Amino acid sequence: MPKVSQRAQDIPPFFVMEVMRAANEREVAQQAVYHMEVGQPGTSAPEGALRAAEEALRNERLGYTDALGIPDIRQGIANRYREIYGLAVAPERIVVTTGSSAGFVLAFLAAFDPGDRVALAAPGYPCYRNILSALGIEPVLLPAELSDRFQPTEALLDKARESGPLAGLIVASPSNPTGTMLGTQAMKDLAAYCAKHDTRLISDEIYHGITYESDADCALAFNPDAVIINSFSKYFSMTGWRLGWMVMPDDLVRVTESLSQNLYISPPTLSQIAGVAALDCAEELDRNVAQYARNRELLLEALPNAGFDSIAPADGAFYLYADVSHMTNDSDAFCRTILAKTGVAITPGIDFDPDRGNRFVRFSFAGPTETMAAAAQAQRDWREG
């Protein structure tokens, strides 16, 4: 028999997709389902983006573009850094990607070699460690604590460096699955730590724009060598358009361009045209964020009554990460039971933290407010019944 690569077999599934499949099976069987498993907006792309795409479909050839993206979107994104963060970024440093997911592949290939060690917080977005492993780079999980908002700390990094140098550190603020953010001082400290130890800082800023207590800091403000990764998937509500971007430091632009030409040729043309228009849709997009804020309020009030009373500070994104150790020590089985008994689909923590995830679950509140209210009630009825 021809072989199947060991490297590929070692990559675990993304459990949230399995929960989604089970939830969809319930739906097909006409049973109630409250979707709180998937981390994607329930809204479509903003109106301006849809109009631009319609027009382009009729009137443009939609061939390949430059590997780094069309000039308009690179300029528009560069402008955004000045408007939002007061940062001067040359459009030549903007790399448009096929979602931030392709951004990770490009960034990791550009910055790291096989065998390099890259640190990241657990709990964290599972694809970071799985993409690193698929590329032969060693993910070094930092067991982050609630007292540090589940974010990396210098002490955790010092400990990780006892086993060898760290070529990189990945941070996400707000984070998935916790929604927690790094305060300005904490981000500054991590940025300085990376500079001191020749560690490449990779900052996933995909949830910027979806924050509730304070604005998020762009890591570029504190570390000029950082790679910034972002996307049209969350704030811009364009998951399926597969459009993201990176701000690359000067030394990585050319290598990233060559990688991108070879791996992807170019990001999707129609999506890039729609993305340019989406950059001007703040009013509509901020209404989506206001809805997430309402959902968050509702759940923070209702979930403790259903037994979920230990929730990480939900600073941003659209997630609540709850400690359920008083209810289970098997979060996967617990989520399956909840889906079967109440129709509420949530994600087991093992997706995000292989060691401690059995004590946690993640609720996504990106969907309609009515769904959130009904889901909270269903949980409560079940717990009380």
Ligand SMILES: Cc1ncc(COP(=O)(O)O)c(C=O)c1O
């Ligand atoms: C933290 C984080 N980064 C990146 C992604 C990937 O997003 P995309 O490839 O759609 O840009 C996700 C998706 O849920 C995420 O939660």
